[in-house]
Amino acid sequence: MSVAENSHLVEVHCHILEGIDDGAKSKEESIALLLAERDQGVERIVFTPHFYAHRERSVNSFLKKRQKAFDEIKDESPIKNMHLAAEVAIESEISELPDIEKLAIEGTNLILLELPYRPFENWMAEEIYNISIKFGLEVILAHPHRYCDTYTDDQMDKVLSLCSYWQINNEAFGNWKESRFVKKLMKRDVSKVLFATDAHRITFRKPNWDLLKKKCKPEIIEESMRTIESHFKAK
Numbered sequence: 001m002s003v004a005e006n007s008h009l010v011e012v013h014c015h016i017l018e019g020i021d022d023g024a025k026s027k028e029e030s031i032a033l034l035l036a037e038r039d040q041g042v043e044r045i046v047f048t049p050h051f052y053a054h055r056e057r058s059v060n061s062f063l064k065k066r067q068k069a070f071d072e073i074k075d076e077s078p079i080k081n082m083h084l085a086a087e088v089a090i091e092s093e094i095s096e097l098p099d100i101e102k103l104a105i106e107g108t109n110l111i112l113l114e115l116p117y118r119p120f121e122n123w124m125a126e127e128i129y130n131i132s133i134k135f136g137l138e139v140i141l142a143h144p145h146r147y148c149d150t151y152t153d154d155q156m157d158k159v160l161s162l163c164s165y166w167q168i169n170n171e172a173f174g175n176w177k178e179s180r181f182v183k184k185l186m187k188r189d190v191s192k193v194l195f196a197t198d199a200h201r202i203t204f205r206k207p208n209w210d211l212l213k214k215k216c217k218p219e220i221i222e223e224s225m226r227t228i229e230s231h232f233k234a235k
């Protein structure tokens, strides 16, 4: 058995909480997704429902919704190390939104940010910078490989350099172009790369750690897991 097969995986990006975004639609589906994560080796999981500021009344009302969804599954979850967080979409002036820092990963100084799916504009980089400086947070950038077609090298470089970590969806390894981009990121600084599933549904974008284990060297997966785990142990 390889190192990776033995490794304790940490999931930092998923949409498993029920009824809060476009992820799991029922408690049964949440539990089925958690079982799939557990069976593939996940021992710690961070729940990251989408947070779109323009769709929410406030951060606090989102937090209440999130807590309710979490309460539904927490006692039955097969994974016991659970943390609440969000995948925060970068919007104009989001760094000014009251309580935005409460969306960081519980127990850490990490926040998962997602860029909008549109051509790059400077304000996006400014919002990343402002959130990290204003609240002393380290930014995990969600799936940068999804933007490699629309951003110039300079734009991508600007964004990457503002973030502490680059989160890769395992599915990137199933796409030639994205996989090439991910390999470049690993060459640039493998210590900044974090892997996750971005799992949504049991039928669509389900947990896919098997793909990562097939395509990526065990020692790289191990390093990524050690890196994220160190943020929880530090607290």
Ligand SMILES: [Fe+2]
Pocket: 013, 014, 015, 087, 198
């Ligand atoms: Fe996501």
